[in-house]
């Protein structure tokens with residue numbers, strides 16, 4: 001069989017252009033130099049230093065998609081997508097990516113999209129500067145997929161809301177300075193009775209109840225929060241009272257795209273690492289990558305990763321153009337998370353016993369990838385959404 005040598009050079013893939021590719025190189029250099037070498041240490045410490053937010057902010061990475069007036073770079077979601085993909089590709093830590101992305105991709109966007117000018121000055125500006133860290137609190141001990149059934153209450157009393165309840169599985173929940181928090185503002189709650197309030201960690205009655213131990217994402221903090229009669233000034237209401245469901249839906253699209261793009265970056269890293277290992281490792285007198293079984297396995301991994309990337313970039317294009325894309329985003333989330341998990345597991349198999357050891361970062365990739373089909377809306381919920389968009 002004739003071997004066709006491929007130079008590896010690729011034309012720039014839409015929706016990205018030259019400018020994005022330059023940013024990609026800058027981000028990749030930064031992540032390889034200032035994040036990747038520390039990942040093992042941060043995973044063991046169960047957190048990355050808070051200082052990393054400041055450093056990323058200094059380089060402009062926390063505000064890529066926000067206007068310059070708030071300290072951002074005045075870019076678009078495409079610039080942010082480059083950051084998210086390269087953070088996963090060059091960093092190799094789901095936890096570091098989760099901690100940074102929860103701040104930039106799920107906690108700050110609602111403030112930018114729904115906040116008043118005064119609220120933007122209070123939380124978005126210091127957030128972009130890496131001075132205040134944000135988290136998004138929707139999930140509760142008794143309500144995950146069924147978002148509308150949250151039980152945390154916010155009862156209006158004069159100029160304030162009195163908040164009681166609990167949130168769990170909150171990324172950055174332990175270190176967050178502010179929490180964009182979903183609360184019930186009517187007796188019935190549900191779609192027409194949820195509002196968002198910004199809670200601040202120093203408010204009396206706001207308690208970090210636990211830092212949760214988990215399977216992967218070790219360098220990110222995942223918190224359980226408890227609220228006992230927390231008095232939240234009415235001026236901390238984000239958007240309209242009882243209009244919170246709109247905010248949740250608006251946020252989910254970008255969150256799910258971010259998870260899809262992160263998986264695309266993680267898959268690229270896994271395949272590069274696996275090809276290098278398969279060419280280096282010898283068994284029975286040959287590099288293992290020269291065995292047809294392994295060569296075919298890697299070819300299938302590359303095929304699945306490329307298909308997932310094409311789907312994700314297309315959903316990103318639709319989102320960027322402001323078109324309806326709930327179906328395409330849900331398909332990307334469903335496709336990329338399972339594919340990334342499968343590819344991580346196959347990479348581990350090809351690495352043999354070394355894959356099971358900490359040294360290569362492959363076992364971490366498997367553990368980190370397992371969250372994908374759960375977080376940000378489970379696979380089953382993605383299928384429900386896709387089915388509903390098809391009239392089922």
Ligand SMILES: Cc1cc2nc3c(=O)[nH]c(=O)nc-3n(C[C@H](O)[C@H](O)[C@H](O)COP(=O)(O)OP(=O)(O)OC[C@H]3O[C@@H](n4cnc5c(N)ncnc54)[C@H](O)[C@@H]3O)c2cc1C
Pocket residue numbers: 102135136137138139143144145146168169170171172214217222371374375376377378379380381384
């Ligand atoms: C590490 C980590 C970080 C997270 N970060 C955040 C965060 O920052 N902020 C936040 O608000 N949340 C966060 N979450 C929560 C996450 O979004 C939820 O875990 C997720 O939405 C699923 O909710 P649940 O865990 O309560 O599962 P459940 O909703 O209890 O679901 C359990 C199982 O039932 C299935 N199921 C439920 N309903 C249906 C249905 N209608 N049809 C078929 N199957 C169904 C689910 O798919 C799942 O398999 C995080 C979770 C983790 C693990």
